[in-house]
Amino acid sequence: MENKLRIYNTLTRKVEQFIPNEEGKVAMYTCGPTVYHFAHIGNLRSYIMEDLLEKTLRYMGYDVKRVMNITDVGHLSSDADTGEDKMLKGAKREHKTVMEIAKFYTDAFFADCGDLNIKTPDVVEPATNCIPEFIHMIEGLMEKGFAYESGGNIYFDTSKLKEYYVLSNHSEEELLVGVREDVDEDENKRNKTDFVLWFTKSKFEDQELKWESPWGTGYPGWHIECSCISMKHLGEYMDIHCGGVDNIFPHHTNEIAQSEAYLGHKWCNYWFHVHHLNDKAGKMSKSKGEFLTVSLLKEKGYDPRVYRLYCLQSHYRKPLEFSFEALDNAVAAFDKLTKRIGSLRKDEGAVEPEKFDAWKARFQAVLCDDLNSSMALTVLYDMLKEDMSDATKDALAEDFDRVLSLDLTTAYAQKESENGVDAELEAYVLERIEERKAAKKARDFARADEIRAQLLEKGIVLEDTREGVKWKKA
Ligand code: AMP
Ligand code: ZN
Numbered sequence: 001m002e003n004k005l006r007i008y009n010t011l012t013r014k015v016e017q018f019i020p021n022e023e024g025k026v027a028m029y030t031c032g033p034t035v036y037h038f039a040h041i042g043n044l045r046s047y048i049m050e051d052l053l054e055k056t057l058r059y060m061g062y063d064v065k066r067v068m069n070i071t072d073v074g075h076l077s078s079d080a081d082t083g084e085d086k087m088l089k090g091a092k093r094e095h096k097t098v099m100e101i102a103k104f105y106t107d108a109f110f111a112d113c114g115d116l117n118i119k120t121p122d123v124v125e126p127a128t129n130c131i132p133e134f135i136h137m138i139e140g141l142m143e144k145g146f147a148y149e150s151g152g153n154i155y156f157d158t159s160k161l162k163e164y165y166v167l168s169n170h171s172e173e174e175l176l177v178g179v180r181e182d183v184d185e186d187e188n189k190r191n192k193t194d195f196v197l198w199f200t201k202s203k204f205e206d207q208e209l210k211w212e213s214p215w216g217t218g219y220p221g222w223h224i225e226c227s228c229i230s231m232k233h234l235g236e237y238m239d240i241h242c243g244g245v246d247n248i249f250p251h252h253t254n255e256i257a258q259s260e261a262y263l264g265h266k267w268c269n270y271w272f273h274v275h276h277l278n279d280k281a282g283k284m285s286k287s288k289g290e291f292l293t294v295s296l297l298k299e300k301g302y303d304p305r306v307y308r309l310y311c312l313q314s315h316y317r318k319p320l321e322f323s324f325e326a327l328d329n330a331v332a333a334f335d336k337l338t339k340r341i342g343s344l345r346k347d348e349g350a351v352e353p354e355k356f357d358a359w360k361a362r363f364q365a366v367l368c369d370d371l372n373s374s375m376a377l378t379v380l381y382d383m384l385k386e387d388m389s390d391a392t393k394d395a396l397a398e399d400f401d402r403v404l405s406l407d408l409t410t411a412y413a414q415k416e417s418e419n420g421v422d423a424e425l426e427a428y429v430l431e432r433i434e435e436r437k438a439a440k441k442a443r444d445f446a447r448a449d450e451i452r453a454q455l456l457e458k459g460i461v462l463e464d465t466r467e468g469v470k471w472k473k474a
Helices: 040-059 087-092 100-117 130-145 172-178 225-233 245-263 294-299 304-312 324-340 353-368 373-385 390-404 410-419 421-443 445-457
Strands: 006-009 014-017 027-031 064-069 076-078 080-085 123-126 148-151 154-157 195-199 238-243 268-274 277-279 460-465 468-473
Touching: 006 027, 006 154, 006 268, 027 040, 040 064, 040 100, 040 238, 040 277, 040 294, 040 304, 040 390, 064 225, 076 087, 080 087, 087 100, 100 225, 123 225, 123 268, 130 148, 130 195, 130 225, 130 245, 130 445, 148 172, 172 390, 195 225, 195 245, 195 445, 225 238, 225 277, 238 245, 245 268, 277 294, 304 324, 304 373, 324 373, 324 410, 353 373, 353 390, 373 390, 421 445, 421 460, 421 468, 445 460
Parallel strands: 027 064, 027 238, 064 123, 238 268
Antiparallel strands: 006 014, 076 080, 148 154, 154 195, 460 468
16 A cells, blocks of 8 residues: 555544554445435435545555445434424325335435446445434433433433534534524523434424334434444444535534544544535535436436546535536546547557556555545546557556446447447457558558458448548448
């Protein structure tokens, strides 16, 4: 591991060298989707960039264990524990049970991830699988004096902490504005930043899923699930925790509060946050009604991998504004790039190990620079222009694709076979066209004519046009 990853850490607000707790191993956690609706392409921007992070770590040689929850209970329509449970809202909308909704949208989420070449985390755990663990942790917090019962619910007492706002330096008022969309101030709270660990008697009497607990029948709050599920699978120390920037407050702030209060020591060292995908009206969100999904992109004829490329073209720490115009540019870039790579003559020459290593090091270096994915693409383009064997280029493209996951070496052949064109034949024809061009340049017109005749024998007709040489089957 020669190149060392440097990554922006929300906790320290700077780009830092990434040093995991255990050498060579990374314990990674990602906040999973709330499965009451389809994921929109904004949510999926976060998952694409987190996938890039995981694959970069693996590319660097780390043994990564990545865990993700599925939020199927407890996430209310305002992140500040007010409003209706999102799952219940989804179930009512579709006249189904909460569990039916959860299953349907969990499957839909992983189908989208499949289309975007996002790897499934090593462990995926729905919140409803872990109720005993949540209860156990809440009991621990009660015993340590960090939680209290009020109005039938159990709350975390943020006033017991030395510092609550560890992840952000904004003022309390500013932060609370963001989560106040449909706030009814909860009068049971002792401090306004306290949050619910367990709901029992509350205004959500019609909650479909309820469990017995020492405090009465009820259901868990949203934040407790991520602390518990990560500890269940990764233990008491975690290296890196991911999510979109909207998770910084209150969700991740509350996760840190309860986890460190419970454990009595620092819990997670690096916090990785992906900035939002916005549309012209602002942040894309599920609750705003109309939103863009992968299925919709597919219906409109877009290959989902084009959206992945679109995301990779910008840095994860910059907001990204979505437009179909920009996506169309990514379509052209994807087609050109995969065609260029698909037309490489794999068996032309041997792989040149020194060149291979040098380009690999360049690629790794830009990724290690706080995941500079647009520069990683530039390295790929530059590599394709380098004077070296096609075999080397093909091997490098395949290697880079372990991280980029754009199917760089296969997308073109796949497309051509779908369109009924033989990619091998096309690669051969393009090679002969290049040869003919070189012959003409050298004023060897006899050779140029010979190539044209040879192609004709194979049923290929060349046409010299103003835009260059075109070919078709005779
Ligand atoms: P949710 O399903 O609402 O719990 O969100 C799933 C993930 O998507 C979380 O990590 C959010 O932070 C993230 N997210 C939500 N909206 C956006 C957006 N517009 N752009 C990027 N990520 C988002
Ligand atoms: Zn979470």
